Amino acid sequence: MLEIKDLTVRYGAVTALHGVSLSVKAGEIVTLLGANGAGKTTTLRAISGLQRAVSGTVSFEGCDITRMPPHEIVRRGLGHVPEGRMIFANLTVVENLLMGAYLLGEAQAAEQRERVFQTFPRLQERQAQVAGTLSGGEQQMLAIGRALMGRPKCLLLDEPSLGIAPLLVRAIFEKIVEINHTQGITILLVEQNANLALAVAHRGCVLETGRVVLSDDSAALRANPQVKSAYLGG
Amino acid sequence: MTEFAQQLLNGLALGSIYALIALGYTMVYGVLRFINFAHSDVLMLGAFAAFYLAAATPHMAAATPLLHAGMVVLGAALICAVLGALIERLAYRPLRDRPRITVLITAIGVSLLIEYTCQHPAVFGAATRSFPQLFPQHNLTLGGLTLSSNDLAVLGITALLLALLWFVVQKTKLGVAMRAVAFNPQAASLMGVDVGRIISVTFALGSALAAVAGIAYALRAPGIEPLMGVQPGIKAFIAAVLGGIGNLPGAVLGGLLLGLIETFAGGLKQLSNYRDAIAFALLIIILILRPAGLLGREQPEKV
Ligand SMILES: Nc1ncnc2c1ncn2[C@@H]1O[C@H](COP(=O)(O)OP(=O)(O)OP(=O)(O)O)[C@@H](O)[C@H]1O
Ligand SMILES: [Mg+2]
Numbered sequence: 001m002l003e004i005k006d007l008t009v010r011y012g013a014v015t016a017l018h019g020v021s022l023s024v025k026a027g028e029i030v031t032l033l034g035a036n037g038a039g040k041t042t043t044l045r046a047i048s049g050l051q052r053a054v055s056g057t058v059s060f061e062g063c064d065i066t067r068m069p070p071h072e073i074v075r076r077g078l079g080h081v082p083e084g085r086m087i088f089a090n091l092t093v094v095e096n097l098l099m100g101a102y103l104l105g106e107a108q109a110a111e112q113r114e115r116v117f118q119t120f121p122r123l124q125e126r127q128a129q130v131a132g133t134l135s136g137g138e139q140q141m142l143a144i145g146r147a148l149m150g151r152p153k154c155l156l157l158d159e160p161s162l163g164i165a166p167l168l169v170r171a172i173f174e175k176i177v178e179i180n181h182t183q184g185i186t187i188l189l190v191e192q193n194a195n196l197a198l199a200v201a202h203r204g205c206v207l208e209t210g211r212v213v214l215s216d217d218s219a220a221l222r223a224n225p226q227v228k229s230a231y232l233g234g
Numbered sequence: 235m236t237e238f239a240q241q242l243l244n245g246l247a248l249g250s251i252y253a254l255i256a257l258g259y260t261m262v263y264g265v266l267r268f269i270n271f272a273h274s275d276v277l278m279l280g281a282f283a284a285f286y287l288a289a290a291t292p293h294m295a296a297a298t299p300l301l302h303a304g305m306v307v308l309g310a311a312l313i314c315a316v317l318g319a320l321i322e323r324l325a326y327r328p329l330r331d332r333p334r335i336t337v338l339i340t341a342i343g344v345s346l347l348i349e350y351t352c353q354h355p356a357v358f359g360a361a362t363r364s365f366p367q368l369f370p371q372h373n374l375t376l377g378g379l380t381l382s383s384n385d386l387a388v389l390g391i392t393a394l395l396l397a398l399l400w401f402v403v404q405k406t407k408l409g410v411a412m413r414a415v416a417f418n419p420q421a422a423s424l425m426g427v428d429v430g431r432i433i434s435v436t437f438a439l440g441s442a443l444a445a446v447a448g449i450a451y452a453l454r455a456p457g458i459e460p461l462m463g464v465q466p467g468i469k470a471f472i473a474a475v476l477g478g479i480g481n482l483p484g485a486v487l488g489g490l491l492l493g494l495i496e497t498f499a500g501g502l503k504q505l506s507n508y509r510d511a512i513a514f515a516l517l518i519i520i521l522i523l524r525p526a527g528l529l530g531r532e533q534p535e536k537v
Contacts, residue, residue: 050420070423079424086421088414098407099414103426150426 001026001186002047002078002154007056009039009046016042018210019056024154029180029187031197031218033231034207040190041083043207044156047188048080049073060154075103079152083159083190085143089132093123096131096142100149109149116145119175137168144172148179154186155179161193169193173200194231198222206231236378241501242494247385248454249493250392254447255470256477256485257399258318258440264416264480265436268334271341272321273444274467275348276314278460280445281365281452282358283310288366295366303368307391307449311442318441319434327430352460362457368449388450395443396486402439403482412436416480469496472517478530487528492517 002024009017016039024030034040045051047058049070057066065073074080088096097116101109117124120141126134131142140160147155157176161169177200179185191197198204198218206214206227214221221227255277262270287306288295294302325344329337353360367384374381403409414422415432423429451466452458473492477484492513499509520528 048424050423069428070420071426071428074424074426082421082424086418086424088417088421090417091410091413095410095413098410099422099425099427102407102411146425 001028001061002188003057003059004043004047005057005059007043007046007058008054009042009051010054016210017046017053020207020210020212021056022205022212022215024186024188026153026186027180027184028203029176029189029201031189031191031194031201031204032207033191033194033197033204033221033227035230037209038207039210040207041158042210044080044082044158044188044190047073047156048078050080050082074150074152077151077153078156079147079150079154080156081143081147081158081160083162085139087131087134087139087142087146089130091131092127093129093131093134093142094127096146097123097149100146103150108151112149112151116148119148119178120145137164137172140164140172144175148183148185152185154188156188156190158190159192160189161191161196169196176200194227198232237501239379241497243379243381243385245494245497246490247388247493248497249490250389251447251450251454251466251489252470252473252493253486253489254392254395254443254450255466256474256489257482258444259471259474260477260479260482260485261412261436261440263474265412265419265433266326266337268337269341269471270321270326270437270440271338271467272325272344272348273440274463274470275345275352276318276321276441276463277444277448277451277467278352278458278463279317279348280310280314280441280448281458281462282352283313283445284368284449284452285363285365285458288368299370306368307446310449311445314445314448315438315442318437318444322434322437327433349460349464358460360459362459364457365452365455368453384450384453388453391446391450395446399439399443399482408432408435469513472514476517476520476527478527481527481529484527484529491528 004020004022007017007020008015020043032040032043042051046053049068053066057064059065060076060078063076065076088099097113098109101112104112122138123141123145126138131139134142144160160172164172173196176187176189180187189197189201198221201218204216204218204221205212214224214227222232258273259269284306287309291302321344325340326337329340352358369383369387372383403412411422411427411432414425415427415429419429448463455462469492470489473488474485476491477488495516496509496513499512500506505512
């Protein structure tokens with residue numbers, strides 16, 4: 001469904017990705033692991049068109065999207081919950097969700113909103129609240145809910161657990177699995193919490209300073225001694 | 235007392251013109267974070283567009299004056315909407331990822347280009363031309379108060395446009411998208427918003443308001459000429475900063491306030507020569523007390 005080949009991205013003189021290749025099949029949850037600065041966020045931003053690649057290709061459902069502007073890529077069914085959530089703090093919860101459904105008709109948007117409210121009842125309780133005043137966890141739910149509003153076929157999630165209490169992290173991961181199972185949405189998940197990520201993902205890739213160094217089933221990665229010592233805390 | 239009420243009315247009429255112009259500055263600042271100095275020239279172009287439209291339709295002016303006035307105002311607004319969007323496309327969009335100072339200097343360049351091109355004899359020429367009285371002139375007297383029909387028309391049209399703009403920005407999907415782009419263009423693009431299109435629409439809307447303001451200003455001025463936008467442009471820019479740049483209600487408040495201050499200062503014999511100085515001094519004081527402007531505030535954002 002999502003094919004990344006030999007992707008190279010530079011920030012000025014700094015090369016953040018040195019020919020990254022990875023693929024995600026329809027219906028899968030794939031996790032992208034790596035230390036701070038490994039290039040996980042850069043990979044996602046290059047996929048969704050926020051960051052131009054120097055070379056390499058990204059294709060989505062067999063179509064080359066490497067040079068497309070972000071709004072065209074979204075239109076094809078690729079959602080992105082960016083690092084730092086980037087919710088619209090000046091808009092209300094409902095307005096944020098409306099933006100998520102920007103490309104849908106009014107009726108479809110209303111229907112989709114009901115589904116998102118079912119997934120995240122907290123958002124319904126807070127619907128008229130200005131998003132900037134939500135708690136961090138609620139903002140994360142809003143960021144995911146907003147991306148779901150666009151009915152994506154594939155969702156890129158950048159560190160959904162960042163800055164959230166362990167209990168809520170578990171709840172959000174359950175939601176991620178639920179979204180994948182019941183709605184059939186393919187997921188590429190970037191996470192620092194490798195334990196949790198490998199528990200929900202089918203497969204995983206490990207990035208190190210802009211290169212994919214490992215790529216395997218979750219079970220195999222969990223058993224891998226290198227991964228154990230570097231990312232699973234022993 | 236009637237003197238006071240009279241000045242109040244005059245001040246509001248002038249202030250609402252400033253408000254219409256200030257909205258354009260503040261809207262563009264909202265999405266692109268720079269001051270579009272060419273905005274003051276768009277208001278001049280609006281006045282000239284109206285001038286030529288009116289001159290081209292004398293029969294209609296005689297037969298149905300109100301319809302004619304509406305047609306002229308609407309036509310000028312449309313022409314300026316296109317021009318404003320065009321200026322953005324040609325001059326500012328190629329500089330999208332450049333430092334803001336580059337864009338700011340370009341804006342000054344565009345402004346000078348328009349002004350001096352228009353002063354060329356083959357275009358409008360530098361001479362002042364008298365502007366047609368679009369609206370039928372009636373001076374109503376009400377308890378010693380003289381209400382000029384022009385002022386009333388300006389106030390009415392401004393109120394209508396403000397209500398319309400408020401509706402668009404607050405209640406429509408386009409408006410939500412405009413606010414989303416103003417807050418974070420990248421995040422907006424991830425929602426499927428074509429940010430470039432929203433920016434074009436923003437320029438078009440602001441420029442249409444400027445055209446109406448330009449016509450209203452021309453109706454009060456002795457005539458129109460290519461540099462006529464400079465004075466009201468600077469005042470409206472100040473009004474936008476006064477109200478809190480990027481904030482729409484702030485632009486309206488700032489515009490009305492500046493119009494009132496200027497009118498009241500000008501009404502007092504001893505002060506009339508200093509009315510601009512008073513307006514600017516007040517601006518400085520307010521900005522010292524409230525650096526973000528009257529209604530400007532930092533939005534809290536949790537990350
Ligand atoms: N805008 C930028 N300008 C310059 N360098 C950048 C920029 N963004 C990222 N980098 C660099 O690119 C490299 C990869 O960054 P990236 O944000 O992709 O890492 P990450 O794996 O997401 O890290 P983290 O886990 O800390 O979020 C880092 O060395 C970073 O310093
Ligand atoms: Mg990151």
